[in-house]
Amino acid sequence: MADTLQEILLAPDRRPAVVKDVENLVDAEVAGKSGVSGLAVKSGYGLIKKINSTFVSDAVDSMLDNFVARLEPYYAEHVKAGSGSFADRLTGNSSDVADALLGVTDDRAAGSRRDSVKKVYSKLRPQAKKHVEEALPRLGELIDKHAAAVNAG
Template sequence: MVAALKESLLDESRVPEVVSDVNALIDAEVSDKSGASGLALKGGYAAVKKVGPSIVPDAIEGLLPEFVEKLEPYWQDFSATGGASFSEYLVARDEDVSNSLLGVTDSRIENSDRGAVKKVYSSLRSSAQKHVIEALPRLGDLVQKYAA
């Protein structure tokens, strides 16, 4: 059986590097956005980072175990099928994967006591699935980098 993602992504010695890579992935995805929705996303992201520069990395670290848990069944299935690219695997199941991942953040935001973060998240949530789907290629590459 293939090693569980938590063994490779949540290993204490790797967590700081994984968090840094996920933060870079988010920065790159936000930077790539264009048009009115891109401007809104960039503005919201900048606002959250201004409220607290550590909010994003802290959120990544806090949410990482739950995201890894949600990705685990996809990784196990991908590994069992002997695919070459986890990115392609995720993209082929984009709606399923994005809904699964967004379930983590929806639940967390619901229980947050940070009003500014809740407000920004709720204003961006309607377009979040599209953004998560667009991030799947980078996410798949990141996961495969650590888990392969």
């Protein structure tokens, strides 16, 4: 039985499927956005994917280890509790989990040598937390699905 997210999500034979599932999650979250801000998100995302069709999967893959490390304490609590879904645990701690996950991109932006990247990121960051919080139920379901598959095998 796999007890850590690292065992579940980062195993070499499982990682490509996890990256693809996270990319699909991002696609679904973007598609579900509405209103003026949703239109802006959809437009920007579409443009990025048009310019570089592998941008999202490459970004997910390059940051996956760090995202998993940030989620690991929440997963350990979930395993220790022994009940409920991981999606429920994430949504029950949505503000803290969103900050933890965004810490990965915060670190990446802070480490950039390009001032333009830092400037754009600082403008987008306040809205990003809301979007991450909204995506947590799907993320929890994705992780629950992979955990069930690993533990069934």
